[in-house]
Each structure stands twice: as structure tokens, then as C-alpha cells.
Amino acid sequence: MIRFNSVSKKYKKSVAALEDINFSIEDGEFVFLVGPSGAGKTTLLKLIIGEIKPTHGSVHVDDYIVSKLAENKLPYLRRKVSFVFQDFKLLAERTVVENISVSLEILGKTTVEAEKRIEAVLSMIKLSDKGNYFPRQLSYGEQQRVAIGRAIAGEAKILLADEPTGNLDPKTSWEILKIISAINKDGKTVIMATHNVDIVNSLKKRVIVIKDGKIIKDEKKGSYS
Ligand SMILES: Nc1ncnc2c1ncn2[C@@H]1O[C@H](COP(=O)(O)OP(=O)(O)O)[C@@H](O)[C@H]1O
Ligand SMILES: [Mg+2]
16 A cells, blocks of 8 residues: 655755645555656655655555655565666666566575566566567667566566656557556556556546646546546
């Protein structure tokens, strides 16, 4: 469960990037976070992984009070919550399999367990035949799939995706959405920040709209215009 309790965030002395944000998200939900550029979407996601702290209020993920979590406890939170960026951040000198393995190494899996998990992840991201490719040998859409694979390979049960289709054409965006939907059906909670009106309106999932740092709409089976 994720819960925001009267959360505000100010960067330095500027106006609030988020103001009095309240919501909760149950395990297994799929939530679109939409709103214009500068609305506060990335700020909200960064608060969930504890990359930044709120100015007021509290952020909770299960039993963790993220807003109070000490720096040295963040790795425990990050095992629960993983993050996909718009610009992939893959390791250029590592293969697809090696990029995905990164999140397994720290979990101390045996080689057999890790190999099994990697096989399952490759199948989920539909790259079973390209495990030995390097990122430069892949299309943008395929690289984004690897980034998603890396994010879900470990034990994280919450996936945060910050405009994961922002640099992709419509067809490739839909392929990414299919994979993210499958991950959600597999039991993981998904929060996806996006501008993609077509995708949001087709999927009929919960939609949280933010504008100027405030939630202006929060609807089950929502839409966006
Ligand atoms: N590190 C930062 N320092 C100062 N202001 C920031 C910083 N990050 C974001 N902001 C400001 O906070 C507001 C919300 O930004 P952001 O969360 O990135 O919005 P979005 O992801 O919806 O485009 C914007 O006005 C932005 O300029
Ligand atoms: Mg953003």
C-alpha cells in the first residue's frame, strides 16, 4: 500500500511543486498519473522511492514511513519499489542479460535461481532471442523493455514508470503498455506517469490528474482530456 498524507514539497524557496497531496493506492492497482509538464508527476514518484523528502506531510509504503526513512535504510525500500525512467539508463557495455542481472546480484540468488528468473523476465519483455545483444544493437522500444525487465527482475512489488513511452512512437508505446499491463496482472502495483491520452483513455484504469502541484481529479476507470 502507498499512502500520501497531506504531502507538500517545495524545492528551495520556489512555489510548491506539490501541495497538500492525499491519496492511497492498494496492492495490485494500476494507476495513471497525468498532468501537464511541470505539474509535479516526477516529484510525486521521487517521494515514493525516497529520493527526495516532503516539506510537509508523510509518505508511506507498507510499513515504511518513507518520508522519515534514514539514508542507510533506503536500499530495503528500493527492493520493494523499482523505477523505470524515460531515458532507460542501461549499461552500454553490458548485454541485455547482464543489464537485467544487476537487480538480482544484490539479492544473493544462486546461479540456477538467477538463470531461471532471467529466462522468465526475457520472456515477459519478449526478448528471449536477444539476451546477448548490447543496448546499441536494440531499438528504442527494445531498450525500454530491457529497462522494465531490469526493474521487475528482483523482488519489487511496486513498479513506478516515469513517462516510459515519452520517446516512443504509438505502436511501440502500445507494446510497452502491453508488457506493463502484464506485469500488473502478475500482481505488481503500477504507477505510470504519462502524457499519452490515447493509452490512458483506452485502458480505463484509475487516473490521478495533477495540475500545478494539486490533485484535480482521482477517478477509478478514469479518462484524460
Ligand atoms: N530539483 C529541483 N529544483 C527546483 N525545482 C524543481 C526541481 N525539480 C522539479 N522542480 C520544479 O517542480 C515542479 C514540478 O516538477 P516535476 O515534478 O518535474 O513535474 P512533471 O514531472 O509533472 O513535469 C516544476 O515547477 C519544476 O520546475
Ligand atoms: Mg516529469
